[in-house]
Amino acid sequence: MGVEFVENTTSRATVDIEFQDLTYQAGGETILHGLNGFFKSGQISGILGPSGAGKSSLMNILIGYKTAGVSGNILTNGRKRELRNFHKISCYIQQEELVQPHLYVDEAMHVAACLKVGPIVTREKRTLIINEILETLGLLECRRTKAERLSGGQKKRLSIALELISNPPVLFLDEPTTGLDVVAATQCIKHLSSLAAQGRTVVCTIHQPSALIFSIFQHVYFLADGFCVYQGQAERTVDFLASANFPCPQYNNPADHVVELSHGSPMQVAILSDAIQNGRRSIGNNVACPPSSSADLNLLDGFAEFPTSTWYQFQVLVRRMLLQTRRSKAMLRLLFTHHLLSAVLLGGMFYDVGDDAGMAYQNVKYYISVIVFFLYAYMMAAVVIFPIEVKLLRREYFNRWYGLKPYFFAATVARLPVQLAFGSMFMVISYYMTGQPLEMSRFAPFVAICLLNASISETLGLLIGSIFSITYGSVIAPAVSGSFLMLAMYGIGFGPDMEPFWSTFQSCSYIRYVLSGYVLSMYGPGRGVLPCRDFYCHFRRPSELLKIMGMSGSDLSVQVVVLAAFLVFYKSLSYFALRVRLMPEFNSRMLNDLSYKIVNLKQKC
């Protein structure tokens, strides 16, 4: 019922956007200076201007991606914009072509339809809607093409098609023509113009449009140094420039001429901005409609944030993730080879050391090697892959496809099959080759601890990958894991004589519990006297090894429970890190300010 209402309300709603005295400050600078303007439904509007003029900043503020450092009013249909409700009826298509690489176009559309519209629409009706959208955007003939094989322009159109499924009345697009040739760029803007003609508010930022593209826009908003230098109909730009004493040469593209003027002296910018009253005036197009003329978006107040239930989102996401994994053939082959070769290599290096009292230390080295394998293989994969996934997650989450909880649980569940299959293969081979006791009561806890190590390491990788870029993550992850490893290794050979300070410190390292878990599961209660192939073997009795390792009084089940607690703790931490990462405040204030500070510092140096 809720979904139906939202669908009906949003598909009927026409949304006019207006902004007054909009100022944006960041990094100690004023980026936008008291801008005024509007974007109307049924029109395609362009935000234009030279690089650094503030186009992306303005768009990010209007869509609600940036909120910190912003002052002024933003109105939708004449009423104050309520960000929560505005998100329900708008979507933001960013510059990067973010698509699920291994899905066919129609599959990607069906997944989007399931998440954005839900099961209330039958599969037949969904197919009809999808085909209609694909046709409008000229993608029908590629519906059986994998997204990764689409051209740049087709990927861009697919990003738009995915968002159109829920029929949003407001579309914001950041540089939709970047990377496209003139023909593809013109085609893209024409498609967007036809979407606007159906009653939507379509706003795009665009760098330097060709004369043809410029003429397609029904409303243009020119920015220079954070000031509005023209607002109104594209075809009236030339008249305006002439009236401001900056006539456009006869065969020049008016858009190029405004950009050239914007690059000129600040005086030129000030004259143009004064002439257009910093956006209070509009040439040819009337200022936005009064409140009574359009739908009141506050009607969406009581309705669910997402169109489908959490459980439904979880199911769809798990299916999509498993399909992606199954189709990532190269990655699966790589993982299989890596696990197999590492297992055989370890098996060869520590061949048959598990049942030899004289080789007990060698056997401990085998356990340490297993720890290092699971630690780095799983953590580093997450550190490298997750920052890319986060971009897609941000786009879909911001456009209200699903919530973070179902995504997080789906990602955890969807990773299990690969982890279990390859992890078990690795363990069976290396366990057998190194001559560990063939007893289920020892093998089972060994496997459980290996899997816990893999999951915790991966979660730690996700935590790092969700906060830092690949570059920073690749430095931070080895530093963190190296410290844990050192803590776990410290004290081997000290027996029970380790200082209380270090033993307390050591308990912060989950690797210590993994190591104890391995040693206890192999040399713990019930293991008889070990065969000795030398004249004297100090560790004939397994209790001697436990003593020297400082694990005499330890209990295997305690290690497993503590590791499970570590897993829950790191999972919760990475969930909250992701939550913070997805907050607009975090994007705008913390990350941007930090990166600009770094860039400024570099420049000063």
Ligand SMILES: Nc1ncnc2c1ncn2[C@@H]1O[C@H](COP(=O)(O)OP(=O)(O)OP(=O)(O)O)[C@@H](O)[C@H]1O
């Ligand atoms: N968080 C920030 N801190 C400091 N300066 C910022 C911040 N965000 C943007 N800026 C500055 O504001 C100006 C406008 O940036 P913006 O990205 O909006 O420009 P743009 O017109 O979209 O440029 P382009 O076309 O090159 O993408 C730039 O000079 C940029 O350096």
